[in-house]
Amino acid sequence: QVQLVESGGGLVQTGGSLRLSCAASGRTFSNAAMGWFRQAPGKEREFVAAISWSGGTTYYADLVKGRFTISRDNAKNTMYLQMNSLNAEDAAVYYCAGRLYGRVSPRTERSEYDYWGQGTRVTVSS
Numbered sequence: 001q002v003q004l005v006e007s008g009g010g011l012v013q014t015g016g017s018l019r020l021s022c023a024a025s026g027r028t029f030s031n032a033a034m035g036w037f038r039q040a041p042g043k044e045r046e047f048v049a050a051i052s053w054s055g056g057t058t059y060y061a062d063l064v065k066g067r068f069t070i071s072r073d074n075a076k077n078t079m080y081l082q083m084n085s086l087n088a089e090d091a092a093v094y095y096c097a098g099r100l101y102g103r104v105s106p107r108t109e110r111s112e113y114d115y116w117g118q119g120t121r122v123t124v125s126s
C-alpha cells in the first residue's frame with residue numbers, strides 16, 4: 001500500500017523557517033513527479049510547489065516563489081519543502097502528493113495527483 005507521510009510542521013514566528021519532509025513507502029516515486037499543496041481554514045486546497053522525477057524541473061506558486069524551495073532525494077524516497085520568511089498567509093495544513101508511475105512531469109493541478117499524505121500543520125505567530 002502506498003503511503004506518503006509528511007513531517008516537520010509546527011509553530012514558527014513570522015519571518016522564521018521550517019523544513020517539511022514527505023516520506024514515501026509502498027512504491028518508489030523516483031519515476032514520478034511530486035508536489036506540495038496547502039489548505040488554510042475555510043479555503044480551497046491550493047498548489048504550492050512541484051518537482052519532476054529527477055528534480056530538474058520545479059514549479060512554484062507566485063505567493064511562495066523566492067521563499068520556498070522544493071527538493072527530493074530519490075535514494076531516500078523523500079521530498080522536502082524548505083520554507084523561509086514565513087508569514088501569516090503561509091499558515092495552513094501542508095499536503096504532499098505524488099503522481100502515478102511514469103508521470104514524470106510536475107503539475108500544478110490537484111487532479112493530476114493520485115497519492116496524498118495526511119498533512120502536517122504549519123502555524124505562524126506574529
